[in-house]
Amino acid sequence: MKKLINAPEQVVKEALAGMADAHADLLTVHYDPDFIVRADAPIANKVGLVSGGGSGHEPMHGGFVGKGMLDAACPGAVFTSPVPDQMLAATKAVSAGKGVLHIVKNYTGDVMNFEMAAELAAAEGIEVASVVTNDDVAVKDSLYTAGRRGVGVTVLMEKIVGGAAEAGADLAAIKRLAEKVNAHGRSMGMALTSCVVPHAGKPTFDLPDDEMEIGIGIHGEPGRTRVKVGHAADIAAMLAAPILEDLPFKQGDHVLAFVNGMGGTPLIELYLMYNELHKILAGQGITISRRLIGSYITSLEMAGCSFTLLKLDDELTKFWDAPVLTPALRWGY
Amino acid sequence: MKKLINAPEQVVKEALAGMADAHADLLTVHYDPDFIVRADAPIANKVGLVSGGGSGHEPMHGGFVGKGMLDAACPGAVFTSPVPDQMLAATKAVSAGKGVLHIVKNYTGDVMNFEMAAELAAAEGIEVASVVTNDDVAVKDSLYTAGRRGVGVTVLMEKIVGGAAEAGADLAAIKRLAEKVNAHGRSMGMALTSCVVPHAGKPTFDLPDDEMEIGIGIHGEPGRTRVKVGHAADIAAMLAAPILEDLPFKQGDHVLAFVNGMGGTPLIELYLMYNELHKILAGQGITISRRLIGSYITSLEMAGCSFTLLKLDDELTKFWDAPVLTPALRWGY
Amino acid sequence: MQITADHVIKFIETITMRVKEQRDYLTQLDSAIGDADHGVNLDRGFTTVLTKLPSVADKDIGTILKTVGTTLVSTVGGASGPLYGTAFLRAGMASADRFELTVDDLAVVIEAALEGIQARGKSTRGEKTMIDAIGPAVDALKAARAAGDDLLTSLRKAVAACQAGMEATIPMLATKGRASYLGERSIGHQDPGATSAFLMAQALLEVLEASQ
Amino acid sequence: MQITADHVIKFIETITMRVKEQRDYLTQLDSAIGDADHGVNLDRGFTTVLTKLPSVADKDIGTILKTVGTTLVSTVGGASGPLYGTAFLRAGMASADRFELTVDDLAVVIEAALEGIQARGKSTRGEKTMIDAIGPAVDALKAARAAGDDLLTSLRKAVAACQAGMEATIPMLATKGRASYLGERSIGHQDPGATSAFLMAQALLEVLEASQ
Numbered sequence A, B: 001m002k003k004l005i006n007a008p009e010q011v012v013k014e015a016l017a018g019m020a021d022a023h024a025d026l027l028t029v030h031y032d033p034d035f036i037v038r039a040d041a042p043i044a045n046k047v048g049l050v051s052g053g054g055s056g057h058e059p060m061h062g063g064f065v066g067k068g069m070l071d072a073a074c075p076g077a078v079f080t081s082p083v084p085d086q087m088l089a090a091t092k093a094v095s096a097g098k099g100v101l102h103i104v105k106n107y108t109g110d111v112m113n114f115e116m117a118a119e120l121a122a123a124e125g126i127e128v129a130s131v132v133t134n135d136d137v138a139v140k141d142s143l144y145t146a147g148r149r150g151v152g153v154t155v156l157m158e159k160i161v162g163g164a165a166e167a168g169a170d171l172a173a174i175k176r177l178a179e180k181v182n183a184h185g186r187s188m189g190m191a192l193t194s195c196v197v198p199h200a201g202k203p204t205f206d207l208p209d210d211e212m213e214i215g216i217g218i219h220g221e222p223g224r225t226r227v228k229v230g231h232a233a234d235i236a237a238m239l240a241a242p243i244l245e246d247l248p249f250k251q252g253d254h255v256l257a258f259v260n261g262m263g264g265t266p267l268i269e270l271y272l273m274y275n276e277l278h279k280i281l282a283g284q285g286i287t288i289s290r291r292l293i294g295s296y297i298t299s300l301e302m303a304g305c306s307f308t309l310l311k312l313d314d315e316l317t318k319f320w321d322a323p324v325l326t327p328a329l330r331w332g333y
Numbered sequence C, D: 001m002q003i004t005a006d007h008v009i010k011f012i013e014t015i016t017m018r019v020k021e022q023r024d025y026l027t028q029l030d031s032a033i034g035d036a037d038h039g040v041n042l043d044r045g046f047t048t049v050l051t052k053l054p055s056v057a058d059k060d061i062g063t064i065l066k067t068v069g070t071t072l073v074s075t076v077g078g079a080s081g082p083l084y085g086t087a088f089l090r091a092g093m094a095s096a097d098r099f100e101l102t103v104d105d106l107a108v109v110i111e112a113a114l115e116g117i118q119a120r121g122k123s124t125r126g127e128k129t130m131i132d133a134i135g136p137a138v139d140a141l142k143a144a145r146a147a148g149d150d151l152l153t154s155l156r157k158a159v160a161a162c163q164a165g166m167e168a169t170i171p172m173l174a175t176k177g178r179a180s181y182l183g184e185r186s187i188g189h190q191d192p193g194a195t196s197a198f199l200m201a202q203a204l205l206e207v208l209e210a211s212q
């Protein structure tokens, strides 16, 4: 295992310390329980937005704490859901009396821990609503699985409902908007390499030099199928087709196209993949009217990428365009 | 070789096509000769800023084209200096009569090709000045080498002189400022893994599972020494010490600290390394008053990082803080 | 023979030891069909639990088990944190104020734990989870009790059923938890949670056998 | 025997072939002490040069060589683009309007190329570059000419000297170009540019021998 770390059990705390110093103008880091919160929280008259999940997906979620996006993020151990104590403390720290939304990715651990935290917060008199993202079309049938995983749409949701919350929307409206983002978004990912969980010390799965995993999630878990590595154009088609069919996205649609790197993939490849996606969508009469290209929801140093498409309407476009000022996403400020 | 590409000879053009579509509001891509230029170039009454170099370092330089930074960037083949035709075309495209600055990284190929382009542009009546960055302290003695390489300082220079050019400074002032940035900045990098040049198809160097290269550049070239992989704290010390000694940076200095990922290193590790750097500088009474953390000057999918320190004064700070609107760096707009 | 509060303390200490020993093995099982953290998660949790034990050493069994439960909830995270946390919490509620447990009590307590996991995880048997090891253990315990077996005999049968249940997860198709994402590819791997559940069952038997 | 414009066209075609054949070898040499692109760079350049040759097939040697030079400058990039580009440009200037070259002319032309490289690269012999192959070739050519050798004999000696010069780069410490960053670690590797220079020298000999 080759990593720029000191000891596996220190990775999360030490990276948090780095964030705390680097972004002291935007956020504050609390320890034990660990959470990252907007420096100016709680914001009067604003619904609080809290997300969280295992670490190893940076910049998600801590990098999205700031004006116009999250109020707080709870980082768990690497690839491990945080514990209810973290979400409870974060929820209390951002609660300004207008309620708090928990943005939860659909993983058994995340769902259960956030559920327990919401029960505890409710017991303390804080109104909590929850939304669960489940945009990963690689997981086929929720009758036979824990349901679709929450992946790329989570980033877009945090930005869009962040815009609405900053504009003063109430908890019910925010929850409805979050559910709309989830309903309009679909994702699919692939990996060229596994990643190494620091504590495990070796790759989570072995992948021969000429094979790739299609339909991976974001925890270094194997995907649904393993195939020979092909051309970017074919990989793009393998990711785009199930996404397009699923919603379905149709001719005339306007979409936000999010081409995401898994952590170990260079930007030059992401632009190349964006170019392939652009050709596919143009061929189907779908217009990319907004886009995000970069490594925003990652699996440590995994090489690979994911596509997320979000069908846009005026409301979603407006809140996507709204100003944002966080370590990882910034415009309009 | 596992990459999200179609064919090695198509990588640069296809990634450019992706950039062209993704950032049509900011920039225009020209082909044969290839260059990326601000959508609104030439800007009346503004010194034109042109940089360029081999591809594979994304987002540098194309990702820095836009308001408040570069006017044009010339991407060569992967790790290969672009040719004079590109720089000449870019120089003509951004020339508004106030002269053009070439920002050149100190590599034999880059220097010679930019030199030829400057001669050709001068012959066409365009006033061209050049500045060569050479901040890499890993290269020890320019009597016995091609001189220090230009690395991380290039990014900071493009931002800072971009701010000054946007503010209307003339060519002589811009050149002086660029030289000041170079004189105030030092860098050092390391690699945990090699990268694979698409055409070569295999790693440029082999690195055993427990070793790292110290003092690498940004072209996948081996470094000066190879040592056992150590703790992040030790690696940070190995990078910081030669930088600090060289300028030298002294107690009471204010610096911009740039912790850069080489392309395959996840952000969580960069924040952790930033934390180590912060501790080292604090221990020496040096204040980090600005910082940049992320993968901005890369070597394809190489895992590793570099540190760049830039000693700040009011002038450098002011132009660093000035608004910028490019694909890769954005604030104030 | 009855289970004393002291046995319960030793039981938790033994789990902590076994989890630490088997940490990499559990994580390795989780690499195959999960995300390579199960051993690390439980080790983190029980290591903290150990530091809490002195403060409840003279308390009733219910208090001890509830402390274990809340500590696991607060330190493990992932799926196994809320699940084992809830299990120990429910077990603690079922043994509130008690300083000794008979074989009958034990069956009630473990069944409460099982029900807690099922409620929290919305899961049933046959989905390739820890339940597939714990369920058969509860059944065996009840059957042994009905047949009039003594505590140790009953527990030996329960541990054997637990092991069989754990091994029976190998050919199962996962439909809950992270392993379910693998679909058919989850077949052929032993579930990490079922394995840790078996470690715990073994730990209880080990403690009681040693104190005989 | 003299070198004709037709020989020069064949010479360039042969270089193109040899560079393509040796592309991976040259790139591999550049992996060891550079950035793994030398073969790819030259292959890209000469492949384009080949498409330009028909337009100058009936022109004088100077025009042919200048066209090669400008095309290399415009397509190769890196260090070798300006260096070989300048070399062919200068060689073209030294053979302007000529349709035939004697052995004396050849020495003048190649020396002009060498001087062009040195001016552009600010380099001298012993720095582990292409100059270390080309310099000895120029020396040998001049010596052979002074000794009254004919064209082929002179060229054979020049190619042998070129090869020896190329091999002599192996133990050298690089002080120019990318390899210089390696310091002591550059020792023990053959310089890629010296190797491509030798391929070109061989190509000229091959063409002349074949047309004898």
Ligand SMILES: Nc1ncnc2c1ncn2[C@@H]1O[C@H](COP(=O)(O)OP(=O)(O)O)[C@@H](O)[C@H]1O
Pocket: A079, A080, A081, A108, A109, A110, C030, C034, C035, C037, C038, C039, C041, C042, C077, C078, C079, C080, C081, C083, C117, C120, C121, C122, C123, C128, C129, C130, C131, C176, C177, C178, C191, C192, C193, C194
């Ligand atoms: N819904 C569920 N019901 C019961 N047990 C479950 C459920 N989901 C997961 N598990 C158990 O949890 C184990 C995984 O725990 P762990 O690796 O610590 O958490 P995570 O899956 O979040 O990484 C699985 O092996 C399985 O036995």
Ligand SMILES: Nc1ncnc2c1ncn2[C@@H]1O[C@H](COP(=O)(O)OP(=O)(O)O)[C@@H](O)[C@H]1O
Pocket: B079, B080, B081, B108, B109, B110, D030, D034, D035, D037, D038, D041, D042, D077, D078, D079, D080, D081, D083, D117, D120, D121, D122, D123, D128, D129, D130, D131, D176, D177, D178, D191, D192, D193, D194
């Ligand atoms: N200053 C110089 N003078 C002469 N030759 C040089 C000089 N610098 C580099 N070279 C030659 O160029 C070769 C490298 O060419 P190439 O790999 O195409 O360019 P780059 O080094 O830019 O990647 C070296 O092997 C060396 O022979």
Ligand SMILES: [Mg+2]
Pocket: A054, A079, A080, A081, A109, C035, C037, C078, C079
């Ligand atoms: Mg987990």
Ligand SMILES: [Mg+2]
Pocket: B054, B079, B080, B081, B109, D035, D037, D078, D079
């Ligand atoms: Mg090169």
Ligand SMILES: [Mg+2]
Pocket: C030, C034, C035, C036, C037, C038, C078, C178
């Ligand atoms: Mg797990």
Ligand SMILES: [Mg+2]
Pocket: D030, D034, D035, D036, D037, D038, D078, D178
């Ligand atoms: Mg090279």
